[in-house]
Amino acid sequence: xxxxxxxxxxxxxxxxxxxxxxxxxxxxxxxxxxxxxxxxxxxxxxxxxxxxxxxxxxxxxxxxxxxxxxxxxxxxxxxxxxxxxxxxxxxxxxxxxxxxxxxxxxxxxxxxxxxxxxxxxxxxxxxxxxxxxxxxxxxxxxxxxxxxxxxxxxxxxxxxxxxxxxxxxxxxxxxxxxxxxxxxxxxxxxxxxxxxxxxxxxxxxxxxxxxxxxxxxxxxxxxxxxxxxxxxxxxxxxxxx
Amino acid sequence: xxxxxxxxxxxxxxxxxxxxxxxxxxxxxxxxxxxxxxxxxxxxxxxxxxxxxxxxxxxxxxxxxxxxxxxxxxxxxxxxxxxxxxxxxxxxxxxxxxxxxxxxxxxxxxxxxxxxxxxxxxxxxxxxxxxxxxxxxxxxxxxxxxxxxxxxxxxxxxxxxxxxxxxxxxxxxxxxxxxxxxxxxxxxxxxxxxxxxxxxxxxxxxxxxxxxxxxxxxxxxxxx
Numbered sequence: 001x002x003x004x005x006x007x008x009x010x011x012x013x014x015x016x017x018x019x020x021x022x023x024x025x026x027x028x029x030x031x032x033x034x035x036x037x038x039x040x041x042x043x044x045x046x047x048x049x050x051x052x053x054x055x056x057x058x059x060x061x062x063x064x065x066x067x068x069x070x071x072x073x074x075x076x077x078x079x080x081x082x083x084x085x086x087x088x089x090x091x092x093x094x095x096x097x098x099x100x101x102x103x104x105x106x107x108x109x110x111x112x113x114x115x116x117x118x119x120x121x122x123x124x125x126x127x128x129x130x131x132x133x134x135x136x137x138x139x140x141x142x143x144x145x146x147x148x149x150x151x152x153x154x155x156x157x158x159x160x161x162x163x164x165x166x167x168x169x170x171x172x173x174x175x176x177x178x179x180x181x182x183x184x185x186x187x188x189x190x191x192x193x194x195x196x197x198x199x200x201x202x203x204x205x206x207x208x209x210x211x212x213x214x215x216x217x218x219x220x221x222x223x224x225x226x227x228x229x230x231x232x233x234x235x236x237x238x239x240x241x
Numbered sequence: 242x243x244x245x246x247x248x249x250x251x252x253x254x255x256x257x258x259x260x261x262x263x264x265x266x267x268x269x270x271x272x273x274x275x276x277x278x279x280x281x282x283x284x285x286x287x288x289x290x291x292x293x294x295x296x297x298x299x300x301x302x303x304x305x306x307x308x309x310x311x312x313x314x315x316x317x318x319x320x321x322x323x324x325x326x327x328x329x330x331x332x333x334x335x336x337x338x339x340x341x342x343x344x345x346x347x348x349x350x351x352x353x354x355x356x357x358x359x360x361x362x363x364x365x366x367x368x369x370x371x372x373x374x375x376x377x378x379x380x381x382x383x384x385x386x387x388x389x390x391x392x393x394x395x396x397x398x399x400x401x402x403x404x405x406x407x408x409x410x411x412x413x414x415x416x417x418x419x420x421x422x423x424x425x426x427x428x429x430x431x432x433x434x435x436x437x438x439x440x441x442x443x444x445x446x447x448x449x450x451x452x453x454x455x456x457x458x459x460x461x462x463x464x465x
Contacts, residue, residue, distance in 0.1 A: 126410035133406055137397050150457055151393060151407065154386075157453065158411045161446050165414035168438065169421065 005214035013207040020200035024049070027193045040106045044190055047099040049197030051121070053205040054096050057089025058124060058156070060209070061131070065152035068145055076220065077213075079145035082152055083135050084212035086128055088205055093125040116166040123162050127155040141220065245334025246341060253312060253342035262311060263346050271304040271350055275357045289362040294424040297358050298379070298416050301351055305383050305412075306405055308346050312339055313391030313400070322462060332459030336388060340454065344384035351376050358427070368426035371440075375426070378443035379419040385450035386412055392461045418442045 028045025064082035067073045100118065101111045112118065135148050257263045278296045282288040289296070316322060316339070325335060355372075358364050366372065390408045394400040422439035 123410050123413055126406075130403075130407040130410060133399075133403055134393070137399060137403070146460055146463075147393060150461060154389065154411065154450075154453065157449055158414065158446075161414045161442065161449070164442055165417045168442075169417055 005211045005218070010207065010210050010214075013203060013210065017200065017203035017207045020196065020203055024193070024196045024200040027189075027196055031189060031193055037107050040103060041190070042193075043099060043103045045193040045197045046201070047096070047103055047197075048194055049199075049201035050092050050099055051096040052198050053201040054089055054092035054121070054124070056202060056205055057085045057092055057209070058128070058159075060085040061089060061152050062156040065149035065156075068149045069153070074145075076141055076145070077217075079141070079148065080216040080220070081209075081213050082148065083132075084209050084216055086131055086135070086152070087212055088208045090125065090128045090132060091208075092201070092205065093121065093128055096121055097125065116163075116169070119166045119169075120159075120162055123166075124159070127158070131155060242331045242334040242337070245330045246337035249330070249335050249338025250341040250345075251338075253315060253339060254345060256315060257342070257346060263308065263349075267304050267307045267311075267346070268350060268353055270307060271300050271354055272357050274300040274303055275354065275361055279361060284362075290364055293358050293362045293364045294427045295416075295420045296362075297354055297423070297427070298419045300354055301347065301379075302383070302409070302412060302416055304350055304354075305343075305347055305387055306408065308343050308350075309387035309391045309408070310401065310404060312343050312388065313395040313404075316392070317395045325462075332462055333455040335462070336454045336458035337451075339391075340381075340384045340388040340451070343388055344380050347380045347384060348376070351380065364427050366427065371426040372423055374440055375419055375422040375443065378440055378447055379415050379422075382415050382443055382447035382450060383412060385447060385454050386415075389450060389454045389458070389461070392458065415443065415446060418446070 024045050028042050031042045031045065033039045034041040061082045064078040064085065068075070068078040068082065097118075100121070104113065105111050131148065131151055134151050135144065137144075137147075139147065275296070278300075279289060282292065316325070355366075359366065387408060390404060390411070394404045394407060397403060418439040422443065
């Protein structure tokens with residue numbers, strides 16, 4: 001018996017994700033260098049999209065956790081989805097910081113500035129690390145589900161507070177030269193690349209998350225199958241004896 | 242609920258009074274942090290005085306980790322969870338009681354650290370009212386969030402390493418807000434944003450985590 005995590009849906013998703021990634025790559029590289037940032041402005045094709053995908057991942061984890069906690073919609077699936085989405089989210093979160101740093105170094109002259117958005121992203125990444133560490137602690141599905149759903153909600157609760165804290169903190173000392181917002185009037189081609197990047201990263205996120213979710217399902221099945229097999233073996237021993 | 246809260250808070254504080262762990266270990270640890278900061282930042286250059294508010298709250302945060310760890314440890318050992326369930330205590334009351342006990346310990350610690358900052362860093366206190374309000378709001382928030390994460394990690398073998406990872410990103414805004422709110426009171430420097438805004442943020446944080454804990458503590462206790 002061969003069971004994988006692929007299906008027609010993931011195949012389609014995967015093809016769409018790869019195709020849009022390739023398109024983003026091509027369009028991004030074909031962007032003209034800008035006066036202020038030179039070739040680095042091409043990063044607009046991927047960096048905002050990646051950041052967007054990390055927010056989506058965070059949102060899906062929080063939503064799935066709420067659905068798990070709500071007694072009427074409680075099922076193992078939401079717990080596994082929350083975990084799968086958080087794992088993919090960590091990748092996008094980390095990539096956001098990495099691509100942001102690569103962009104920041106030539107434009108601002110430093111790898112990191114204590115800007116509100118950067119700080120918030122870094123805190124979010126830490127929250128995800130904690131959440132995933134908690135998920136890895138071995139426990140029954142029910143216990144793990146409750147524990148991680150509550151942790152995800154606690155983490156989500158703090159995001160708005162964090163948002164205001166870092167906004168107030170940083171807007172005070174905000175230096176115009178370090179303003180994160182790109183040029184107010186975006187050239188049409190840049191807008192297109194930006195939106196294409198959003199689409200591509202969302203598709204990649206969805207594709208990875210579906211696969212990770214199905215893998216988690218299979219992992220659960222292995223555990224229950226093993227348990228069933230062990231029970232069966234003991235039973236046979238008892239009959240033979 | 243309030244009665245149960247008082248009972249639990251009294252029990253935790255009595256244990257702390259008799260075992261003296263908070264007094265003999267956590268408090269010296271907190272003061273040690275202040276001394277270490279002085280080693281790290283040259284005391285002659287006025288850095289310590291300017292950064293006093295931030296250093297004070299970092300010291301509180303790190304010591305709070307120890308207090309929370311200990312508070313949750315009390316509940317996990319010796320079959321206490323089962324006993325509590327059998328005793329029919331209201332989970333919300335247990336949460337509020339434990340949070341109150343942690344808050345009281347933190348408050349004592351803050352007074353000690355405050356004296357430490359004044360003596361060691363040469364800080365003059367300018368606004369006692371602001372300082373007190375900040376301390377109260379931040380302490381309640383820290384205690385509530387800490388107690389929640391404490392029980393979340395209580396039964397786990399990896400709790401010593403997991404708790405800081407879970408708790409610190411969540412209480413980061415408390416550090417930020419408390420530092421800004423008390424900065425003007427401690428250093429006498431004027432800040433652009435009124436301390437009131439930061440105080441409100443601290444209050445919101447405290448209320449949110451108190452409310453969440455009151456509702457969710459029962460469910461979390463079952464796993465511990």
